[in-house]
Amino acid sequence: MNEFVYLYRGYEQPASPEEMQQKTAKWMTWLKDLSDKGHVKSLGDPLQPNGKVVKGAKKQVFDGPYLEAKDVVGGYSIIAARDMEQAVKFSLGCPIFEDGGSVEVRPIGPPELSDGY
Amino acid sequence: MDIEEHFFRHEFGRIVATLTRLFGVRNIELAEDVTQDAFCRAMETWKLRGLPKNPSAWLMVTARNRALDILRREHRAAASEPELTRFLESEWTLVPTVEEAFSAPAVNDSQLRMMFSCCHPGLAEEAQIALILRILCGFSVKEIAQAFVSSYAAVEKRITRAKKVLAESRKLFDLADADFPARLSAVLQALYLLFNEGYHGSSPEAAVRVELCEEAMRLMNLLIKRPALVTPQSYALAALMYLNAARLPTRLDGSGNLVSFVEQDRSVWNQHLIAEGQALLDLSASGTELTAYHIEAAIAAMHTSAARSEDTDWKQIVSLYDMLMAIQPSPVIALNRAIAIAQRDGPERGLQEIRAIHDLHRLSTYPFYPATLGELELRRGNYPLAKAHFATALSLARNATERKFLRRRMDTCKES
Numbered sequence: 097m098n099e100f101v102y103l104y105r106g107y108e109q110p111a112s113p114e115e116m117q118q119k120t121a122k123w124m125t126w127l128k129d130l131s132d133k134g135h136v137k138s139l140g141d142p143l144q145p146n147g148k149v150v151k152g153a154k155k156q157v158f159d160g161p162y163l164e165a166k167d168v169v170g171g172y173s174i175i176a177a178r179d180m181e182q183a184v185k186f187s188l189g190c191p192i193f194e195d196g197g198s199v200e201v202r203p204i205g206p207p208e209l210s211d212g213y
Numbered sequence: 214m215d216i217e218e219h220f221f222r223h224e225f226g227r228i229v230a231t232l233t234r235l236f237g238v239r240n241i242e243l244a245e246d247v248t249q250d251a252f253c254r255a256m257e258t259w260k261l262r263g264l265p266k267n268p269s270a271w272l273m274v275t276a277r278n279r280a281l282d283i284l285r286r287e288h289r290a291a292a293s294e295p296e297l298t299r300f301l302e303s304e305w306t307l308v309p310t311v312e313e314a315f316s317a318p319a320v321n322d323s324q325l326r327m328m329f330s331c332c333h334p335g336l337a338e339e340a341q342i343a344l345i346l347r348i349l350c351g352f353s354v355k356e357i358a359q360a361f362v363s364s365y366a367a368v369e370k371r372i373t374r375a376k377k378v379l380a381e382s383r384k385l386f387d388l389a390d391a392d393f394p395a396r397l398s399a400v401l402q403a404l405y406l407l408f409n410e411g412y413h414g415s416s417p418e419a420a421v422r423v424e425l426c427e428e429a430m431r432l433m434n435l436l437i438k439r440p441a442l443v444t445p446q447s448y449a450l451a452a453l454m455y456l457n458a459a460r461l462p463t464r465l466d467g468s469g470n471l472v473s474f475v476e477q478d479r480s481v482w483n484q485h486l487i488a489e490g491q492a493l494l495d496l497s498a499s500g501t502e503l504t505a506y507h508i509e510a511a512i513a514a515m516h517t518s519a520a521r522s523e524d525t526d527w528k529q530i531v532s533l534y535d536m537l538m539a540i541q542p543s544p545v546i547a548l549n550r551a552i553a554i555a556q557r558d559g560p561e562r563g564l565q566e567i568r569a570i571h572d573l574h575r576l577s578t579y580p581f582y583p584a585t586l587g588e589l590e591l592r593r594g595n596y597p598l599a600k601a602h603f604a605t606a607l608s609l610a611r612n613a614t615e616r617k618f619l620r621r622r623m624d625t626c627k628e629s
Contacts, residue, residue: 109253112353113221116256121216123260142257171261 097176099137100183103200104173104192106166122191127173130186140173166196174204216264219424221252223431224269225351228276230323231314235280235301238330239380241348247283251276277315281308324349324435325442329392332399333378340375341403342410347372350428360421361410362611390441397442401450404429404436405506408454412461416612426461430454448497449506455490456513459483479521487517505541508533527557544575552585560589580609584619591626600626 110116130136145168149160161168177183180203187199225248232244251272265271284301300310313319331344343361346352352360358368410416411425433451436442463477494510512533519525534550547570555563567573567586576582587602600623607619 109256112356113225113252113351114219114353114356116252117216117219117221120221120256120260124263127261128263139261139263142261171257173261 097178098183099204100175100177100180101202101204102140102173102175102187102190103169103202104171104190105169105198105200106164106196108195108197110195119191119195126189126191129189130175135176135186137174137176140171142171143169145170166198170197216268219427220268222351224272225252226327226349227320227324228272229348229351230327231320232276232280233327234319234323235284235297235311235314238382241376241380243283245348247276247279251279273315277311281311284311321435321438324432325439328432328436329396329400330379331375332396332403333375333382334396334399335378335382336375338403338406340371341399342407343368343371344375344379345403345407345432346425346428349432356421359418360414360416360425362416393441394444397444397447400436401447401506404433405450405453407432408457412457412464419614423461426454426458430458445497445500445502446504446506448493449504449510452490452493452497453506453510453513455486455493456510456517459486459490459517460513477522482517490514490517503536503540505537508537508540512537525556527553531557544570544572545579548576548579548582548585555589555592560592563589578609580606580611580615580619582606583609584622587622587626591622596626 110119127136127139131139146159147161149158150156151158175183175186177186180201183201183203187201190199192199228248228251229241229244232247233241236244254275255268255272259265259268284307285304297310300306314323327349328345331348332341336344339361343357346357346360347354354369354372355365357363357372358365361368408426408429411422411427411429414422414425416422430451433447433454437447437451459482460477462481462483463479490510491514494514497507497510512530515526515530515533530553531550534546534553537546538550548567551563551566551570554566564586567589570576573582583602584606587599587606590596590599590602603619603623603626607616607623610616610619
């Protein structure tokens with residue numbers, strides 16, 4: 097089993113309490129299902145939208161990330177999967193796609209030797 | 214663990230009411246924003262980590278901390294309640310005062326105050342109901358528009374205006390106990406209309422309609438728990454809601470078709486609600502005032518107490534309609550009375566009574582007026598005429614469910 101991080105990016109918040117409830121329930125169901133099958137290493141956490149970006153040789157501190165809404169990472173989870181193909185397959189059930197968001201699937205750890213080494 | 218049905222919506226109403234108490238009615242939009250913010254946080258956290266042990270407390274604490282921030286930094290306390298304002302402005306008393314506002318009895322009290330505030334005499338009934346649904350029941354503008362078959366823009370405009378009226382009337386949220394009874398009948402009327410919109414309303418979505426009935430009953434239950442507000446009239450309205458709600462599941466069959474009254478399967482009527490409704494009706498029978506709610510509840514009880522449709526005491530129902538016509542005459546009630554007479558004395562007499570309704574023209578767009586004529590002609594064996602009446606009703610039908618029902622009635626005329 098390898099570990100992958102799902103980065104949840106940019107999605108619209110539902111406007112009404114009822115829609116929020118339905119959405120929350122959908123996410124809970126999706127993650128519970130993956131978790132029951134032993135594929136969730138960590139449920140992860142939400143990330144607050146406000147923050148700072150430190151960059152450059154001068155170590156300047158900027159308010160940010162101030163990306164476009166669709167690019168902001170709103171949270172992450174850590175998934176255990178056989179390979180990238182399976183990790184991608186597991187992400188397909190994520191309710192984020194209904195709201196115009198995306199899941200970035202990234203393997204955790206050093207690049208594998210077989211990838212061209 | 215699953216989230217309880219409509220949990221978010223109900224908590225929304227509780228928190229907005231509590232925050233409005235603290236911020237003052239002129240800051241109602243701030244109260245809504247803070248509540249919305251607490252819900253966004255809840256959603257972001259819960260969807261990944263699952264539900265906390267006590268979701269309601271989690272939301273309350275989140276909203277409470279945010280309220281404390283705002284009260285400390287922005288000094289936006291309830292200017293309408295001088296005493297409360299003083300407590301909120303001193304760091305010594307701020308925290309206990311805010312905590313007290315979030316205690317269970319205070320939250321219920323705030324919801325009641327909000328209910329009475331929404332029924333401001335300067336607002337039309339439809340604005341009062343829209344406001345109740347938005348603020349106390351946590352419906353979005355879109356959901357209200359859907360429930361009332363209205364446009365989004367119209368509902369939004371109505372709510373914005375209504376909130377403005379509320380915000381300008383500074384004393385509103387600070388109703389003294391003595392002010393409650395004076396506005397009670399407006400509140401009861403709003404809850405009655407809310408319930409009826411669910412029960413008879415024109416929204417094609419059955420689910421929305423059941424929700425409107427449930428919301429009216431939830432608020433009604435809050436109201437009759439408060440001794441100062443428990444009048445025979447309140448009990449009568451509560452009884453009416455319970456007795457009608459008991460029959461709600463049979464108004465539509467499994468495929469979402471309207472079921473005519475005589476064909477309803479009485480075995481699925483909710484016996485628990487019937488018993489509650491009957492007990493409330495007994496409680497309403499005190500005092501000297503006989504209201505329309507009393508009579509409508511008594512009529513509903515006549516139906517729920519008949520084991521089979523042919524056991525219905527139509528004689529008694531006709532005399533109840535006579536009383537209702539005496540205190541609150543309307544063409545729809547006159548039509549229902551005529552239907553009861555037809556049940557008692559046959560279709561000819563029913564048709565006679567309908568012809569005698571003096572403001573019959575007010576029913577010209579009401580689909581159940583020609584539909585009733587159709588039913589009675591059908592019973593007389595006058596099939597072509599019955600079919601023509603159903604066709605008229607079909608042209609007036611307000612939604613797909615009504616159209617389906619009327620088409621089926623037309624087919625019955627063909628088969629006969």
